[in-house]
Amino acid sequence: MRKIRILFFFLTFLFFGLVIFVYTLSSQTKMAGLNKLADVKVPTPTTAPTFTPSPTPSPTPIPTSTPTQTPTPELTSIPTPTIIIIASPELDTLFTKYANEYSIDKELLKRIANCESTLNPNASTKYYAGLFQFSESLWIQTRTLIGKDPDVNLRYNPEEAIRTAAFMVSQGRLGIWPNCGR
Numbered sequence: 526m527r528k529i530r531i532l533f534f535f536l537t538f539l540f541f542g543l544v545i546f547v548y549t550l551s552s553q554t555k556m557a558g559l560n561k562l563a564d565v566k567v568p569t570p571t572t573a574p575t576f577t578p579s580p581t582p583s584p585t586p587i588p589t590s591t592p593t594q595t596p597t598p599e600l601t602s603i604p605t606p607t608i609i610i611i612a613s614p615e616l617d618t619l620f621t622k623y624a625n626e627y628s629i630d631k632e633l634l635k636r637i638a639n640c641e642s643t644l645n646p647n648a649s650t651k652y653y654a655g656l657f658q659f660s661e662s663l664w665i666q667t668r669t670l671i672g673k674d675p676d677v678n679l680r681y682n683p684e685e686a687i688r689t690a691a692f693m694v695s696q697g698r699l700g701i702w703p704n705c706g707r
Contacts, residue, residue, distance in 0.1 A: 616644060619684050623691035634691055640705030646683040655680035657690040663701060667693060 624631035642648035668675040
């Protein structure tokens with residue numbers, strides 16, 4: 526996600542730099558054209574015009590110049606690409622089942638599992654295990670809270686892991702996945 530943000534800011538910076546460059550280039554081209562017009566010699570007539578005074582002098586209109594406004598580039602929003610996580614049909618069925626049961630976003634649940642374990646139910650480290658990398662203490666606490674078997678080995682069971690994670694998401698407990706729960 527951080528790489529996508531960095532890419533977005535880089536592309537935005539590049540876009541505005543290009544807009545400023547094109548605007549500067551077009552302004553310089555216009556000025557060069559005006560300078561060429563100033564160098565054009567207008568032929569003067571050879572006979573002297575006759576001047577006829579008017580009985581009532583009229584005021585000469587003073588030309589008003591409007592200041593040139595610098596165009597402001599319009600900001601257009603670049604849509605954030607939606608990343609689709611492809612899970613096995615069995616996992617996808619479980620994600621759908623428990624997302625519906627707990628009224629949560631199925632794609633969020635899949636993104637967390639993908640981020641934590643790349644959808645590998647057997648993923649483990651020294652302290653964490655399963656699709657959602659639950660610690661033993663959090664697993665026992667959560668499973669007891671929802672009235673399910675708190676056996677820590679069930680962290681490797683995809684259905685039990687998805688059920689437990691769906692409950693946690695429904696309770697707004699995304700902070701247990703600080704890097705993946707966004």
